[in-house]
Amino acid sequence: MKTVSMFIPCTVDLFLPDIGEATYQLLKRLGVNPVYHEEQTCCGQPAINAGYIKQAKEVAKHFIEVFGEDGAIVSPSGSCVCTVKFHYPELLCDEPAWLARAEDLAGRTYELSQYIVDVLGVSDLGAFYTGKIAYHESCHILRGLGVSEQPKKLITNVKGADFVAMKFSEICCGFGGEFANNYPDISEAMVKEKCENYIQSGADLLLLCEPGCLLNIGGYLSRNHPDKKVMHLAQFLNDAIPFRGKEN
Amino acid sequence: MEIRTEQFVEIAKKELKNARNKQFLSVLPLAITISRPRSMQSFPDPEAANEYGRAVRAEAVAGMPELLEEFEKNALANGAKIVWAKTAEEANAFVLNLAKERGIQYVTKGKSMITEEMGLNDVLQESGIEPFESDLGEFIAQQLHKPPFHIVGPALNIPVEEISDLFIAKADMKEPTTDPVKLGYAARLYLRDKFHHLAMGITGVNMAVAETGSIINVENEGNIRMNKSSPKIQVSIMSLEKVVPTMADAMHMIRLLCRNCTGQKLSAYISIDSGPKKSDEVDGPEELYIIILDNGRSEIYQDIQAREALRCIRCGACLAACPVYCKIGGYPYGWAYSGPMGQVLNPLLLGLEKTQDLYHACTLCGACKSICPAGIDHPKMFLYYRVQEANSDKKAAGGFITNKTAKFFDLWRWGTTRAWRWKMAVKTARPFVNRYAKDGTINKTIKPVEGWFRTRNLPAMARKTFHERWAEINKKVTSDQ
Known part of the structure; x- marks a missing residue:
């Protein structure tokens, strides 16, 4: 059985653990053996984005030590995957031994929908749902990883689901980590338009594959349109696949 | 031009409430989702065309010193006069002295970002030489004393009624009108008179071709051509990075510039000057001055990362692509360059201390980078500025940000490099974070993240984190497996 290492982002660990659990269940249902290294914490993205690269470097090294030996690392977050794939090699460019490890790791790190469709070759999970679904193209998944068709394939193959186009689905929702808190007026205008x-x-x-966008869009909907639902694709799919027993 | 980059938040707040801007800005993304792709499709291979353009810019920037020397040599051979200016003040002083020397009362100008950067209009005006902007949008912005709202359309946001009033007051228009053709005609009549008696025309430069010593201007109104062909003296001002190696490179960059700028395959007018009027020619200026302005760029060039900013060709595509610009418009950026272009350029030209908001007010969404025909990685530039800012934190005396952030990230690093410390921190923080939680949701403001809670709730910190759940899910699965 193929073993895959789950990289659960800190936002999921702390605020959205259901997404972590759904990731685990989905991978198991797909016949792979998901493992979780308990020594993992955060990928370092907040420090990189704030310019504190000395601190981020140490966190990156910790991450590389934790995940360094895994054959495939899968995460339900595109921006965290981007951090590992693109920022680690930049951060560690002046330390050749670490750089080699970072570059090696970069090639083995995947966003969840990308892993399911591109690596496992599965695009129909046998899920059922009755209703209309829209998809938000998160920035780091779409432009960072070039992943867009994969999640859409998984959604359009859900039986009974009606995949509808959403205007400006590829435009940022206004999260941006520190941005959402530091520029609340601009961020609000952006998330408001996304929700409209x-x-x-x-x-x-509304489905998406990025915990950050989920906190932002979900937080705005919860306050202003509590009847409107937004979900992470992993959790949606896991809920929409009929239970076949024997699952932990 | 007044520098207001430090008032970013304040001006943005005001602009967010401007309903007219909102209406205009809400359709701006269509320029990127519809018109730009449509015009790019007219290339046999759009991606190859983009790659070629990016390569031209990379080569031009890398070889800038040598290319500028080659340009100077060939432009001199064409009969142009080359003036090197280290600073904006030097360039302004040259133009002013030349104008005074020749007894010039007024000048006309083609729209140029470099003269906005220099603040040339103010300098001329203070000495009694009236500068008339001849680009319609720039003319309006100038009369209203407003900075450019958008690099290509400086007055795109001004209501037509306001323009009508303005033209009656300042451009000899007789009757109020909202007809754009009539308004254009009024401005044309007014400015045509200035061109008739013109002694000195001032323009910017879109590209300077090293192999031929030619300068190129791209425009849609024909006013730049009038600025170049009507007067005896033509002054064209370029910054260092305008130079490209060959005419073929320039032609390709023009094709990209027009498509990215306005969604056109080619703009209505493109003029190429190789020197002033020759003895056997009937029109053109008798004297052509080309001012090559540094204004900090040779220093930028020394920094291999910062140098990437010099790739910019000022097409303005990044403005329409930017979700932040499309909410706040051009004014909050506080200077000549706005949107992602300004966020990349202004910190280098004005210093990081004055422009903090410019490199922070970005979600790093990468839309600008994805369409930039010059190959600029804007988010990477912002992160680079943030690193320098964070480093300046350490210098207690010279630093310009508080030590609080540095301390936070030191603590965060400590908590993040060992899972037991991470878990301990979670246990400590949870009751505090969740003190207002109700039914799994926090909807009351928690300091110091009040910005988040202004319009958003947050899920309560999980009663059991994934770490804690994992222990229950599968006790047998360990990190050694």
């Missing part, structure tokens, strides 16, 4: 476009799409469910 979601509502206008006629969908009754």
